[in-house]
Amino acid sequence: MANHNDRSGEIVLAEDKAVMAKAAEWLREGRGVALSTVTRTWGSSPRPPGSLMAMNDQGRFIGSVSGGCIEEELIDRYRQGELADTLPLSLGFGVDNQEAGRLGLPCGGRLQITVEHLNSVTSIDQLLNRIDHGELVARQVDLGNGEVRLLTGDGHPELSVSDQSLTKVFGSAWQLLLIGDGQLARYLARMARMLDYRVTICDPRETFTDPDPLPDVDYTRQMPDDAVRNIAARPRTAVVTLAHDPKQDDMALLEALESNAFYIGALGSTRSAAKRHDRLAKMGCSPQQLERIRGPAGVSIGSKRPPEIALSIMAEITATRNRTAGVAAT
Incomplete structure (x- = not known):
């Protein structure tokens, strides 16, 4: 800080x-x-x-x-x-x-x-x-x-x-919206807070309650598409889907692709990313829209450990942010 x-x-x-x-x-x-x-x-x-x-x-x-x-x-x-x-x-x-x-x-x-x-x-x-x-x-x-x-x-x-x-x-601080609560979301939220992002974790599951919510992080039980609609209209927003539930992730991605989000990422393997691509295409997403999704999210660092996956995702978000918010000089 x-x-x-x-x-x-x-x-x-x-x-x-x-x-x-x-x-x-x-x-x-x-x-x-x-x-x-x-x-x-x-x-x-x-x-x-x-x-x-x-x-x-x-x-x-x-x-x-x-x-x-x-x-x-x-x-x-x-x-x-x-x-x-x-x-x-x-x-x-x-x-x-x-x-x-x-x-x-x-x-x-x-x-x-x-x-x-x-x-x-x-x-x-x-x-x-x-x-x-x-x-x-x-x-x-x-x-x-x-x-x-x-x-x-x-x-x-x-x-x-x-x-x-x-x-x-x-x-208008940079914002990170995470779809799906859990261990990886917590690592991502902590790292993003250190980088001065305002972080929101969206998880609509009524049966799930985080026993130890993170300080300085917003939580919402909105449906993922509603959460994206409320937050990602701002140009300084990154959206990452982590729910491992195609219904939740796809809802968020469909809305994010219509938004001003500078980064849209989706957790999952290369195989699951291909299946997601096919699903969203059948829902009407254009090839240009689908190219906006970073999936699997994160830069390749050869790791499967949650904190390192979080690090790779934040590195990719940071690189995209810096390209998006570059200096315009003449």
């Missing part, structure tokens, strides 16, 4: 919402505040595009843009007035082998960072309020004049950068 500490000199990983909330707090205290966003990376840069760091004129900061080598330099330059331009600045940083070795970082990394001065706490409060209400919000910064617009996040990539603007999407 994210560490929301903001002590100066300590590299702190924090989720986007926490970074913006701390920036708003500093602004209300009358501090000067700047926000740094990683816009491009090359080589082995430790932090991906879209990573945020907020810093104030006292040298405090929250978030991370490099994992160690850039943060202190940015803070020092900001406090010394080198980044005093009121308009957004684009800065390039390269980490050579000697510098990387001294800092214990991967060598050869390069990154581009945009630094903007934050003036309006109202805009940040509006952003946080919309996130709290479950919205997906695109925060767009005009790189020519620094003006900020809040747009609906639907249809926007995670990060989009052009000569004119920088747009980053906030809110």
Whole structure:
């Protein structure tokens, strides 16, 4: 989970919402505040595009843009007035082998960072309020004049950068819907929670009650198609069927194939996947729809142990998520 500490000199990983909330707090205290966003990376840069760091004129900061080598330099330059331009600045940083070795970082990394001065706490409060209400919000910064617009996040990539603007999407956490409770579902749910997914386990069996439900996981007894319909309309949703019951799994898959889910996976052997393919085709699913199903779900790691199967599925979900939410740059 994210560490929301903001002590100066300590590299702190924090989720986007926490970074913006701390920036708003500093602004209300009358501090000067700047926000740094990683816009491009090359080589082995430790932090991906879209990573945020907020810093104030006292040298405090929250978030991370490099994992160690850039943060202190940015803070020092900001406090010394080198980044005093009121308009957004684009800065390039390269980490050579000697510098990387001294800092214990991967060598050869390069990154581009945009630094903007934050003036309006109202805009940040509006952003946080919309996130709290479950919205997906695109925060767009005009790189020519620094003006900020809040747009609906639907249809926007995670990060989009052009000569004119920088747009980053906030809110509406990634979600994982698991059809069928059991040991594998529990492993998947735990791993997904560590990756900041909101997890829902759907199992309509009235005779089954989980004796030890997982904290921070939603449970529903809805029919699988209803559960998918309620959740997978959002574009940041992954659906995995684990029930080993064709009636439940097929109901969920039929609905998922009509949804915006970025990942649809089904547990089972290659043989059971072929049978499922035939059943769904007879129900009217097109070849293009059936290609969306990852079945058997997970990357091939040569294991049949439940925790390792869960690991392989989460690895495939993660790879698909990263391709889906890639950076759009021009």
